[in-house]
Each structure stands twice: as C-alpha cells, then as structure tokens.
Amino acid sequence: MAQSFTTDALKTALAYPFQDPRWKDKFLIGSLLTLAGFVVPIIPVLPTYGYCAQIMRRIIVDKGEPYLPEWDDWGKLFGDGLKLFGVGLTYLLPVLVPLFCFYGFIFVIPFLAAVSDGKVSGGESDTMNTIVAVLAVVGPFGFICLFGLIMLLGLSIGLFLPVAVGHVVATDEFAAGFRFREIWTLFRANLAGFLVSYIILMGGWYALSFVLGLLYLTIIFCCLYPFVLAPVSFYSMIIASVLFGEAYRDGAEIVSV
Secondary structure: OOOOOHHHHHHHHHHHHHHOOOOOHHHHHHHHHHHHHOOOHHHHHHHHHHHHHHHHHHHHHHOOOOOOOOOOOHHHHHHHHHHHHHHHHHHHHHHHHHHHHHHHHHHHHHHHHHOOOOOOHHHHHHHHHHHHHHHEEEHHHHHHHHHHHHHHHHHHHHHHHHHHHHHHHHOOHHHHOHHHHHHHHHHOOOHHHHHHHHHHHHHHHHHHHHHHHHHHHHHHHHHHHHHHHHHHHHHHHHHHHHHHHHHHHHHHHHHHH
C-alpha cells in the first residue's frame, strides 16, 4: 500500500469517476438514491452500498482498475447493499448504545426537574429532588465519560469496519464480516494502508463539511443544501470504496505471501 499511495495514485483515484463516458448518468442515479435516503430510511441507499461493493469487488477480486459499474443488476445491488448495511449496523451497535445514553442524560435531568417542580408532593417530592441533585452533580462527569467512550469506539470501529466490509466483498459471505481473527490479520498486515485511507477520507470529509456549513449560512444555498450534499456523499462513498478496496487487496497479498 505504501507504494500505491503516491500523490499521482491519489489523484487518479479522485479523478477516475469522471473518466467514464457515462459518468453523468451514473452519478445522477447514485445522487438521487442518496437524496431519497434523506427522506426514506435505509431502502434507497441499499443499492448505493451494493454499487460500492461492485467497485470494491473489481479491485479486490478481479484485481482490476477502479470503474463505475452500470446500474443494471438491481437484485445484486440490493443484495450486496443489504449485506454491507447489516455488517455496518452490527458494528455500530457498541457506539449507538452509549450514544442513546448520552442523549438520555441530556433529557432526563430537565424532565426530572420538571416533574419535581410541584408535580409531586410530600416524601415523593423530597426523593425526586434528591435524585435531581445527584444527577446534576454526576451528570457532567457522565457526559465526559460517555463522550470519550463514544469517540474511542467510533474511531476504533471506523478503522476496523472497512476491513470487515472488504472481507464480505472478497468472500461474498455475510458471515465473513465477523471472522475477527481473519479480519485482524488483514488489518495488521496493511495497517499503514488502512490508516492513510482513513485519514485522507476523514480529512477530506471534514474539509467539505466545513465548506458546506459556511455555504449553508447563505439564504439561497440553505434551500439547495440537500441537493448538493447528496452528490458529495455519493462521491465520497465511491472514493472510499476505491481507497479501502486497494488497502484490503494489498493486505490480502501480504497475508498470502
């Protein structure tokens, strides 16, 4: 991966979607599906996940160059997308649980305070006031601990999940996403490659988010924001598929030696 991650290779990866003669049509379909995913949960984005799986399969299995597949085999797109979605959701559960607890802390204290404010009487009121006082003291510490846990889990899963996704694509098996020993071996074999891919993608996404956030403050652009975010998100997905696909391929080659 160290050899493939030259500046020229990165430029090639970023520019390859626009070299396809039909890139506008293919990009439009992916962007519309992504846009629909902002309104209808899950279903519209499954084909885009499957589309990314086809890009990764070209790199990992066929050892070919990145390309934009045709939007034709919708059954395969939905099937592959469902696999990747299932793996991603399962991996994200350890983050979602403390995240819900984090938001629970935010709402529980004001709620209990409102309940104790004249809505109960006597000993119940004293008990409720005691609970509110304890939560008010422990709350900030709980916020810090939960936020730190969420960040730690998010970073760890963000690095490990692309390897699991690549393993699913390489084997065409959903269960392969949870063969942790095999995944860890591949991850460790090309740790630098996965780290570089992750840093490039995260850095690029935060930069784009900052620019889009500034434009969102304008009156006109705030109305167009979803229509701009959709193609940007789709483009980020296909670039991530290439970078992580190449990282996985290089790791698999190292393991097989």
